[in-house]
Amino acid sequence: MLSIQNLSVSYGAIAALHGISFEVGPGEIVTLIGSNGAGKTSTLRAISGLIKSRGKILYQGRDLANLPPHEIVAAGISHVPEGRMIFANLTVAENLAMGAYLQKDKGGIERDRQFVFGMFPRLAERRQQVAGTLSGGEQQMLAIGRALMSRPKFLMLDEPSLGIAPILVKTIFEKIVEINRQQGLAILLVEQNANLALEISRHGCVLETGQIILRDSSAALRENPKVRAAYLGGV
């Protein structure tokens, strides 16, 4: 579905990604793990066209590299940015409407909205509330809901557990799996909480200083002593 080939990103003179390659199959959850500064967020930003990159981003056979972000959203790729980045001064309902920015059919938008509200009932309760007043977890739900409103076939999540109460992290990860199963949505997940991420994903890539040093099934990565030592906290 998505095939990244030799993708490089640099900020000025500093290179963040040195030609990484990986693939995400249809309906698959793939996890990128790695420490701070390894290039995880840069990878997602390059895919969604927010930053310039070199290399190929093949999506359903089409090279999306360096297209403007709105064309990439239109192609069916949706990005839930790190730190949620909801529109704090708009209501929940308006935030969702912004997610459907490129959708034209009213009926379809309403159906998507009901799907999001079904997935996250909390958002339905608070639809008229200004989004900046939501809790961290609710904001994350809203960010995911908003991304779903663009009717993606491929969803990218950047650190969905960041700064969220542990009890909500579990809920949000359950929802991610549910969305993946119900909609057959392919998901690329970037997560510091590698344990959790490797539990729900099929494949994983380990990024280190801009390079992919390991690519394997998630089950195998969980058993890999090196990964365990570096990212899983342990024994």
Add this chain to the structure above:
Amino acid sequence: MNRLTSALLAWPKAVLLACLLASLAFWLISDRINPYYMDVLTKIGINVILAVSLNLINGYTGQFSLGHAGFMAVGAYAAAAVTMFAGPKFLALAPAAWLLPATDGLFLGALLIGGLAAALAGILVGAPSLRLKGDYLAIVTLGFGEIIRVIFRNIDSLGGALGLNGIPPYTNIFWVLAVACICTYVVLAMVHSTYGRGFVAVRDDEVAAEAMGLNTTRYKIVAFVVGAFFAGMAGGLYGHYTLSIDPKGFDFMRSIEIVVMVILGGMGNTAGVIAAAVLLTLLPEVLRPFEKYRMIFYSLLLIILMLTRPQGLFTWKRTLKTAGRA
């Protein structure tokens, strides 16, 4: 731009029409009102146009511009040039009985040309500064305002440093109120539409807006163009009211005055910004008896207001705090 036009049409036009009729009715009775009050009211109207249009750029879209006086200057000079240089020929040729008196037709044309000239300047400033944010954008727009002023000072056919004198007195209270109503209507209609929520989205989080597929560049340009257009109209009204304009009247302090109105009213709160424009125009008048201490009082009041109500004097809900990034 389809969404934009449909957004403008969706907003209740009846309200606008009523406001325009009220402006007309007010103009009809304006002879009986104390000329001093009319003078203050005209200034208020012009400041409302400036503040509401700047609020679209600074408040709703979050692009901090310090160049509003520059746009105003472009509009003032363009409109004055039309009525002074092309006006006599036009009036000689125009049929006597028209839909509206020939001078009003000429003035409307001049105002629109002033607005369009300023809008063009808006594109010129908006486009290259789109890569800049916050303070950097403020400095670029400040520079633009100064460049405009210096350019006009050096165009001899437009009066140079002396400015243009003998502009025909076409501005009356109807024109001022009418443009203020239209400006307010357009800004409100834009930001309260599905299309227009994008302005607030760009302000709240540009990266997220981009990731949602919004064309953030276009939003910023539209904000600059529409804001500059109305600043240009305000400039045209101003010129045909004071009857003489010179580059000094459009300096940096003028831009600051407008920015203060927007901040005091509450960024992105049109009603508040209108109230602040009224208040800040009235205040120096009310403080007139205090003579030389007037500006000290004025400045002190601004400081107190900012300390006690940083979110804007008239903002109660939907505050523009960058809330909830916890």
